[in-house]
Amino acid sequence: MDRAAPLSGNPRRLRVATAIGALLVLLGTYLVSATDRADAAPGDFGTNVIRVAEFPADCTYSHRLPDDPIIFPGLPGASHMHSFFGATVTNANTTLPDLVRSPTSCNPAVDVSSYWVPTLYRDNVAVEPAIATFYYLGEGVRADVVANTQPFPQGLRLVAGNAKATGPNDSIARWSCLHAGQVPPSKDFVNCPSGTMLESYLDFPQCWNGRDLDSADHKSHLAYPVNQACPSTHPVHVPKLRQVLRYPVNGDPSRFRLASGPGYTMHGDFFNAWPVAEMARRVQDCIRPVIKCGHDGRPI
Amino acid sequence: MRQRTASTLLVAVLLVAGCGAGPRDDGSTPTPPATPPAATVAPPSTGTANSFNPTDVAWLQLTVAMAERLLPVLDLVPARTTDPAWRRTAAQVAATQRADLDRAHRLLAEAGAPTTNPHEGHDMPGMVTAEQLTALRSASGQPFHRLLAGHLRAHLEQSVRIAAAEQQNGVQPATISLASTVARSGTADLTRLDGLDRARGPQPAAGHPDQTAGEAQAA
Numbered sequence: 001m002d003r004a005a006p007l008s009g010n011p012r013r014l015r016v017a018t019a020i021g022a023l024l025v026l027l028g029t030y031l032v033s034a035t036d037r038a039d040a041a042p043g044d045f046g047t048n049v050i051r052v053a054e055f056p057a058d059c060t061y062s063h064r065l066p067d068d069p070i071i072f073p074g075l076p077g078a079s080h081m082h083s084f085f086g087a088t089v090t091n092a093n094t095t096l097p098d099l100v101r102s103p104t105s106c107n108p109a110v111d112v113s114s115y116w117v118p119t120l121y122r123d124n125v126a127v128e129p130a131i132a133t134f135y136y137l138g139e140g141v142r143a144d145v146v147a148n149t150q151p152f153p154q155g156l157r158l159v160a161g162n163a164k165a166t167g168p169n170d171s172i173a174r175w176s177c178l179h180a181g182q183v184p185p186s187k188d189f190v191n192c193p194s195g196t197m198l199e200s201y202l203d204f205p206q207c208w209n210g211r212d213l214d215s216a217d218h219k220s221h222l223a224y225p226v227n228q229a230c231p232s233t234h235p236v237h238v239p240k241l242r243q244v245l246r247y248p249v250n251g252d253p254s255r256f257r258l259a260s261g262p263g264y265t266m267h268g269d270f271f272n273a274w275p276v277a278e279m280a281r282r283v284q285d286c287i288r289p290v291i292k293c294g295h296d297g298r299p300i
Numbered sequence: 301m302r303q304r305t306a307s308t309l310l311v312a313v314l315l316v317a318g319c320g321a322g323p324r325d326d327g328s329t330p331t332p333p334a335t336p337p338a339a340t341v342a343p344p345s346t347g348t349a350n351s352f353n354p355t356d357v358a359w360l361q362l363t364v365a366m367a368e369r370l371l372p373v374l375d376l377v378p379a380r381t382t383d384p385a386w387r388r389t390a391a392q393v394a395a396t397q398r399a400d401l402d403r404a405h406r407l408l409a410e411a412g413a414p415t416t417n418p419h420e421g422h423d424m425p426g427m428v429t430a431e432q433l434t435a436l437r438s439a440s441g442q443p444f445h446r447l448l449a450g451h452l453r454a455h456l457e458q459s460v461r462i463a464a465a466e467q468q469n470g471v472q473p474a475t476i477s478l479a480s481t482v483a484r485s486g487t488a489d490l491t492r493l494d495g496l497d498r499a500r501g502p503q504p505a506a507g508h509p510d511q512t513a514g515e516a517q518a519a
Contacts, residue, residue, distance in 0.1 A: 074470070075355060078462045078465070164420065260422070
C-alpha cells in the first residue's frame, strides 16, 4: 500500500539516474583538474585573484524604529531612533529565530543579519544612507592570525563605537567624504564639497572570547587586537566587520546630528544571523587564504 | 520537469565546482580548527522567581537613568517658582522618583548587574538634555512652568510606555511589580499635569529630541 511505485518504466527515475551519473562524471573531471592545478603550481593562485581578505554584504536601508533588541530587549520605544539594515523584521523583541526567518535587504540574500545605527538628521529631517556596505575583513593582525580566522558564531550580538561619547577623544567614529579625499577625516561630521557624499566608517572588534554571544555591556565579549594579534583574554580571531555608510548629503556640518548626538557618538549594532555554512565558507574561501570575494563569496 | 531537473543539475555542478575552487595554500597555512568553541548566551532569556531576564535588567537600568535625569529638574522648582500647585506637584513627583530609584537600585544589585548607570550622559527619549536644564535654570514664572510641564510630560509618557513593556516582557516578579507601580503613578501624575495645564492655559507639545514628527511613536 505505502510502497513506492514499481521502478520499471518510470521515466523520471531514469532521468534522475542519468543526471546523477553525469554529475559524478563532471565531479570526477573537476577533481582531476583541480588536483592538477594544485600540483602544478603550489601557492600560485591560478586565476587573477585580488590578495585582500574580504567578503561584503550590501544592505539597503530597511526601516526606522526607536528600538534596540541588544541594549533594550523587550522594550519598544526605549531607544533613540535607529535605522535598520539587513533583516527587515527587526524590532525590540527580535531574537535569532526571528532573523533566521526574516526577509533581508542584503546582497547576498543569505545574509539575514541585522545591522543598525543611530539615524542621521539634517535640519531635523531623517536621512538614510544611499549605500550601506558591511565588509568582513582579515586585516590589522599578523598573516598567521588571519589564516586562523573563525566565523562569527550565529546569534552573536555586538556593539561598536560609543553612543555616549562626550567628545572626539572617547570615540572611534570616522567621518569623511566619498570622492573628496582632500577633506581630512574626522571623528565628527565633516564639510563635504557639493557633488560628494558624507560617509561614515566604523570598525568592529575582531577578537572574541570564544564563549559568549553577548555580554553585560554588549562589547566586552570581543576586543580589538593588540600588537597585530588577539589578546589571551579574547583568543579567537573573527572577521573584522567594517561598516561603511554613504549618506546623500554634504555641506555645513552644523545642520547634521545623529539620534545619539554629535557625529562622534556614531556607533553600530550587529546581530549575526548568517547561515552557519555560508559564513564558514566565506571565512574559509576568502578570509583565511586572503582573497577578495564578491557578494556570492567567490573570488572576484 | 525536465527543464527543472536539468537546471538543478547545473546548479549542483556549479556548487560542487565552486566549493572547492578557491585556491588554497595548504602547504604553508596552519589548518584552523574545524569549528570554533561552542558559544553560550550570556544573559538567560527566561527566568525563575529570583532570576532576571535581559528585559528586566535593561528596564531597571533605564529607570535609574531616567530618574537620575529628572531629579535635578524637580529640585530646581522651589527656587524657580512660588506657585504652590507646581511646588506641590514637583515635590510629590520627586518623592515618587526617589522611591522608584531606590527600589531599582536594590533590584539591580540583586540581579548582579553593574550599579553604575550605563546610560550616563546619553540623551534618550523622555530625557531632559543638558541644554534644556540650562534653559530651565534661567527661566522663572510662567515660562518656567511651560518648560517644566513639557519635560515632565515627555518623561512620564516615556516612563509609562516602557513600564508597560517591562510588565509584558519582563520575568522577575519584584521588577514587574515595580513596573506596575511606575505605570500607575506615572499615569496619575500625567492626569495631575493635565489639571495644571488646564488651569494655566495651553502648553506647547513636548517632542523627543531624536524623533521627528510623524515617526515618534512608530513602535
